[in-house]
Amino acid sequence: MLRWVPTHLPEIGEATLQHLVLVVVSVSIAFAISLVLGIWSARRPRLYAVVMMISGTLFVIPSIALFALLIPLLGLGAKPAIVGLVSYCLLALIRNVALGIRSVPPAVLDAAIGMGYGPVARLWRIELPLALPLIVSGVRIATVTIIGIATVAAYINAGGLGTIIFAGIDQRFPEKILTGALLASAMSVAADLGLSRLESRLRAGWRA
């Protein structure tokens, strides 16, 4: 049954690591962008609508088409892949940052302002900590989403688990396809579980 896997462990390990790097780098970049856009648009309904429309449009472009469209601009490799993956994270991340900021109870905000919190200190010490469970939830959704999409990035030579899957397809070699698919799925499940646990631990601290 397993003929290829035992003799190619280093190759599989490298592809897994590449995949992980693609995902972590993309989510991190998207997180920084989303934090700024989410905070900025949270209490500006018109701006929020525009931001949601743009990130929603990016989200529905088929991944293989988006990667192909980025080739003339950025060439092949990890760079266009990361740009594409970032764009798929934005919708979930920006939305959850904004929802998190808006979830702060008005009385809490009123008390914070009334006691002399300036806008920056209020954001860091009151609004962001209270928004954190929803922000983590956004990170979870974005991560799980792009772990799957990142397999397609192998098509533009970005590496990752997609390399193994594409090789399997070319060579009509089901073991490779299954290996790549199972590892990507396992990564998704692990990210989902880990981040869910973090989310509920954050909530448990202050909600009855």
Added chain:
Amino acid sequence: MIRLEAITKLYAGAPRPAVDRLDIEMAEGTTTALIGPSGCGKTTTLRMINRMIEPSDGRIFIDGTDVTGLDPVILRRRIGYVIQQIGLFPHQSVAENIATVPRLLGWPASRIAARVEELLALVGLDPARFRDAMPHRLSGGQRQRVGVARALAADPPVMLMDEPFGAIDPIAREKLQDEFKEILRRVSKTIVMVTHDLDEAMKMGDRVALLRDGRLVQYGSPDEILSEPADAFVEAFVGPDRALKRLSLRRVDDLLAPGEVIGAPGIASGATQREALARLIDGGSEVLNVRDAEGRTIGHVGREALLARPETRR
């Protein structure tokens, strides 16, 4: 001392100002209750003092300084702020909540810790039990105790309280009012309190300001408002039983006549005259003996004295 000079708030698109050229002076160390029907401008007035709402016109002085020109963030750290919904920070412990303003002011940690202990004791919460508790574990009354401790933390000369008992259930409310009155008396602050409850205003306020349509209708001691209502509106607002309400403001000790009347029922020293009257009606008696905490009779109070119209206290 707080002085409002022709303070006005006009919201864009509103037919009339929410607060209309209000002049009022609140003496240092006193509690002023702002009261009136909803929409009278009492909360707007309160929130203009710490500039949560910017006045459209007029000036506000605290201890002689015009605060309308100060940085509102700095100003608010010197004004205690208590609201009906309390607004404790749910992700912070009781101690961290109370430490809010001292931390903003950059106090050293040891001073903050000592102050937190002191305040928990002041508001009647055992520091060992409550210091590290999270707000969602507390009852409504305990939360508002923390809310008041938090407002008092940096010892501000002025406290603003917006319906501080509004979220407390009626049974706990009276006890909390009594305790807060005692706490506030001990810390001697200039307090402005908004309430829609007349009895609460009469109980907590040294002075009561009655507002209607953004204007001051009457400003005086609780007894003045009840005995000499300025117009028909005030008279209707305080209600037809204002003579009885006045008795609630007075103690039986004020009418004490010497000597014990053998066989008459007793009443505790410190009881209100209203309670004494009720006791007389209930017991079908002419006289009550007034007893101190040890049960000794310190004098008596008679029906004639209770029914006489009292002098107005200003």
